[in-house]
Amino acid sequence: MQSAEEKQVEWQNFYERVQTLLKEGPQSLRKLSGAELTRLIDDYQTLIADLARARSLGASPSTVDQLNRIAIAGHNVLYGEIRQQVTLPHSQWVGHFSRTVRHHAWAVALSAAVFFGSAIASYIAVQLQPSLGYDLLADAFLDFDPASEDNLHHIPSLARPVVSSAIITNNIQVTLLAFGLGLTAGIGTSALLIFNGIHLGSVAGWMTLQGKEKALWGWIMPHGATELLAICLAGAAGYLLAAALVAPGQVRRSTALKRVGGDALVIEIGCMAMLVIAGLIEGFISPSSIDYTSRLAVLGLSLILWAIYFLGAGRAHLR
Amino acid sequence: MEESVTISTPDHVELKFEFAGLGSRFAAYLIDFLFLLLLMLLVGVVALLAGVVSSTSLKSIFAGESGWATSWGVAVLIVFVFLINWGYYVFFEGLRRGSTPGKRRLGIRVIRQDGLPVGFREAALRNLVRAADMLPPPCYLLGGLIIHLDPLGRRLGDMVAGTFVVVEKFEFASQGVAGAAWAARVQQGLSRQALTLPRGALSVHQIELIEQFIARRHSLYQGRRELLLWQITEPLLPLLGEDRDALARDPRRAERCESILLEILAMTQTGEPKGNRTTRETTQPSLF
Numbered sequence A: 001m002q003s004a005e006e007k008q009v010e011w012q013n014f015y016e017r018v019q020t021l022l023k024e025g026p027q028s029l030r031k032l033s034g035a036e037l038t039r040l041i042d043d044y045q046t047l048i049a050d051l052a053r054a055r056s057l058g059a060s061p062s063t064v065d066q067l068n069r070i071a072i073a074g075h076n077v078l079y080g081e082i083r084q085q086v087t088l089p090h091s092q093w094v095g096h097f098s099r100t101v102r103h104h105a106w107a108v109a110l111s112a113a114v115f116f117g118s119a120i121a122s123y124i125a126v127q128l129q130p131s132l133g134y135d136l137l138a139d140a141f142l143d144f145d146p147a148s149e150d151n152l153h154h155i156p157s158l159a160r161p162v163v164s165s166a167i168i169t170n171n172i173q174v175t176l177l178a179f180g181l182g183l184t185a186g187i188g189t190s191a192l193l194i195f196n197g198i199h200l201g202s203v204a205g206w207m208t209l210q211g212k213e214k215a216l217w218g219w220i221m222p223h224g225a226t227e228l229l230a231i232c233l234a235g236a237a238g239y240l241l242a243a244a245l246v247a248p249g250q251v252r253r254s255t256a257l258k259r260v261g262g263d264a265l266v267i268e269i270g271c272m273a274m275l276v277i278a279g280l281i282e283g284f285i286s287p288s289s290i291d292y293t294s295r296l297a298v299l300g301l302s303l304i305l306w307a308i309y310f311l312g313a314g315r316a317h318l319r
Numbered sequence B: 001m002e003e004s005v006t007i008s009t010p011d012h013v014e015l016k017f018e019f020a021g022l023g024s025r026f027a028a029y030l031i032d033f034l035f036l037l038l039l040m041l042l043v044g045v046v047a048l049l050a051g052v053v054s055s056t057s058l059k060s061i062f063a064g065e066s067g068w069a070t071s072w073g074v075a076v077l078i079v080f081v082f083l084i085n086w087g088y089y090v091f092f093e094g095l096r097r098g099s100t101p102g103k104r105r106l107g108i109r110v111i112r113q114d115g116l117p118v119g120f121r122e123a124a125l126r127n128l129v130r131a132a133d134m135l136p137p138p139c140y141l142l143g144g145l146i147i148h149l150d151p152l153g154r155r156l157g158d159m160v161a162g163t164f165v166v167v168e169k170f171e172f173a174s175q176g177v178a179g180a181a182w183a184a185r186v187q188q189g190l191s192r193q194a195l196t197l198p199r200g201a202l203s204v205h206q207i208e209l210i211e212q213f214i215a216r217r218h219s220l221y222q223g224r225r226e227l228l229l230w231q232i233t234e235p236l237l238p239l240l241g242e243d244r245d246a247l248a249r250d251p252r253r254a255e256r257c258e259s260i261l262l263e264i265l266a267m268t269q270t271g272e273p274k275g276n277r278t279t280r281e282t283t284q285p286s287l288f
Helices: A004-024 A034-056 A061-079 A090-103 A105-128 A132-136 A157-184 A187-209 A213-246 A253-284 A292-312 B022-049 B057-062 B068-095 B101-106 B120-128 B141-149 B156-161 B173-187 B204-219 B222-240 B244-249 B253-270
Strands: B004-008 B014-018 B108-112 B163-167 B195-197 B200-202
Touching (some): A004 A034, A034 A061, A090 A105, A105 A187, A105 A213, A157 B057, A253 B156, B014 B163, B068 B120, B101 B108, B120 B156, B141 B156, B204 B222, B244 B253
Antiparallel strands (some): B004 B014
16 A cells, blocks of 8 residues: 555655646647656546545545646646647638638628718718818818828838838727727727728818818828728627627527637737738838829729738638 | 636546636736836836937937938837737737736636636737726726626636636645545545544544644644644543543643644554654553
8 A cells, every 4th residue: 555655745746747847838748758658647647536536535625625736737738739629720821811701791891881881971971061070070180281282191201110110009909999899799899980980081071171182092092991991800800799799699698709709819810910011001102202193003902902812812721 | 706617627537726816816917017017118218228219219200310220219119019018918828828927926827618728819819808808997897897797707808718717826835644645545445434542433524633733733833733732632532541631731742742643643544553652651551
């Protein structure tokens, strides 16, 4: 019969071995030899057997607790590398984003409807009732003087990196809010989309009234397609979470949230990548002195590329 | 919110995880918040000292008077601060098995619903949707309320990611040999039994009490230890046939009580008396 001290030492040794492996990180098991691995598994099985006996025969709570914690550490080491979801090979990430967006097209459509709907509504409202502009616009836009006839801003080239990184980080922050606030049953997401839609629509309406619309469109066109699409996608990610909360179907709300969480994250990450592209265009191309035709060309090109990507990419890899 | 959750493993063992309370989670958040501020401050100070930025950088960049180094320096700094702000939790939880510096201090960590450590996927999900839990910012009122109401103590971000926050703190030391003694015995297929002494029997609970006291006796300060020793040993003396009054007056009472208890434990392990006889007074009637 094993003495008490031997048993205690056995547990302690196993715990220490497992702790070292945990500290070494996820690849630590691969460095063990076959014999070492077999021994580790044997010791783990002895330990969980001890735990099961201790529980069923009513050992003191402190003993059960100690064994339970050692077992958790062992379980984490031995099973930690086995992931239940099938992880995609890196080469398929590009197609995965577009496939996920297509799969949740309704959410993208809803998000786009809310965003562009409020933009168009406020555009028309300002046309019909120009005094609304004083309520809806930030003061800076009321008397805005475009840099040229076909562009709003001209930014000195030295400042473009700073402007670009400020725009990228700010936009990503906004989309993270639109994403996370989906958990307010979509109220926060809708508020953000409507707020930004009204901003866009009322500025456009106001500039049109003042005859400066060519400068506004000239400014927006190069980065607009990418940026506005990304905002709609972030709204869609938010609405996915909202739908799981509002209409979970046959499962618990938390289960519905978990199921849709992965897809929403993929859309949000893709959207962040798009905003990096949009921010680089907005920082370096939009404020440059290229002419109106080139701006139109950049818009056309980006629209075509995004259309090809979102309609076509990732279809070949359907599982 | 319940106290704990039991997760079944593929080996059919049930692991029990104790949920972290609202208090320790909030304390961890405060520590992380301070740490985050310090980190940003550090980045700012380093950038200042390295001469990348100064208080007039922005003005000179927009006036076209600075160099490209300053311009790109400020651009990178903005991105860096953003990454620290949003990536802090994702980075630490993803890389260090669900614990941030604050959580580590408090001895808590994030796990997946199957009991395994979180990876970057879960860490990103539960932290990027933080905006909702934080409402109204930065109070975490909504998150706190939901943690309180959810039986599994999850905030919204935990539900989306499929995670729990559990207690991890674990001291090996004071658990003692007592439990092990019993488990070693159980391994042979024998369960704990009552012990028959010369003038009566000890119940299982009394043996358990002795085991736990012996395992922890060195963590008690002397006065307390001696008092407990007497309180535990005194009711046993008639069973052993010892003279209570003689022992009560003995100046080395504590030592004698301890050796009596140790001897009882030795008997529960082997079924027969053994132990350190040299510490016993032989003038007293023998225990066995």
